[in-house]
Amino acid sequence: MRLIVVAAGTRLPDWVNAGFEEYAGRFTRDYKLELKEIALGQRAGSSPPAQAIAKEGEKMLAAIPQGAYVVALQVGGKNISSEQLAQFLQQRARDGRDVVFCIGGPEGLAPEVDAKAEFKWSLSALTLPHALARVVVAEALYRAVMIIKGHPYHRA
Numbered sequence: 001m002r003l004i005v006v007a008a009g010t011r012l013p014d015w016v017n018a019g020f021e022e023y024a025g026r027f028t029r030d031y032k033l034e035l036k037e038i039a040l041g042q043r044a045g046s047s048p049p050a051q052a053i054a055k056e057g058e059k060m061l062a063a064i065p066q067g068a069y070v071v072a073l074q075v076g077g078k079n080i081s082s083e084q085l086a087q088f089l090q091q092r093a094r095d096g097r098d099v100v101f102c103i104g105g106p107e108g109l110a111p112e113v114d115a116k117a118e119f120k121w122s123l124s125a126l127t128l129p130h131a132l133a134r135v136v137v138a139e140a141l142y143r144a145v146m147i148i149k150g151h152p153y154h155r156a
């Protein structure tokens with residue numbers, strides 16, 4: 001199955017790309033991790049950039065393959081354990097659905113993307129920069145797949 005991270009932001013620092021690739025490169029043949037980057041909308045002045053967020057939302061929705069299960073990454077979403085994440089992925093695999101994980105830009109996800117999400121996932125009560133959230137998601141998904149495989153990567 002495909003695990004697709006749809007993330008706002010392009011041309012991120014090297015450490016972000018290296019961190020994501022570090023985990024993406026370790027995935028197995030049956031679980032693949034992909035990244036689709038969405039260009040940030042233009043921000044001008046200090047008012048809430050509603051137009052930029054809406055533009056990012058449009059592009060995110062267009063990047064979601066038909067029939068995929070959509071997860072919105074949100075600080076205020078639900079915390080789950082690595083084991084629960086592994087069960088979640090197994091269930092989606094049984095359903096034959098790819099899973100898309102949407103990570104918002106500096107001000108968060110467009111409401112239209114939230115509305116499309118079947119699950120809202122919180123990585124922590126802390127707000128992370130969108131670039132770091134991308135790497136944390138990649139590691140969390142890799143760990144969950146290693147749990148599914150019974151691999152010693154996850155020893156807890």
Ligand SMILES: C[S@@+](CC[C@H](N)C(=O)[O-])C[C@H]1O[C@@H](n2cnc3c(N)ncnc32)[C@H](O)[C@@H]1O
Binds near residue numbers: 104126128130
């Ligand atoms: C800087 S945060 C946006 C903060 C914005 N005030 C909000 O509440 O969404 C950028 C993106 O990173 C992701 N993110 C940051 N911290 C997160 C967390 N603890 N759990 C899940 N996603 C998080 C979310 O997708 C968020 O849209």
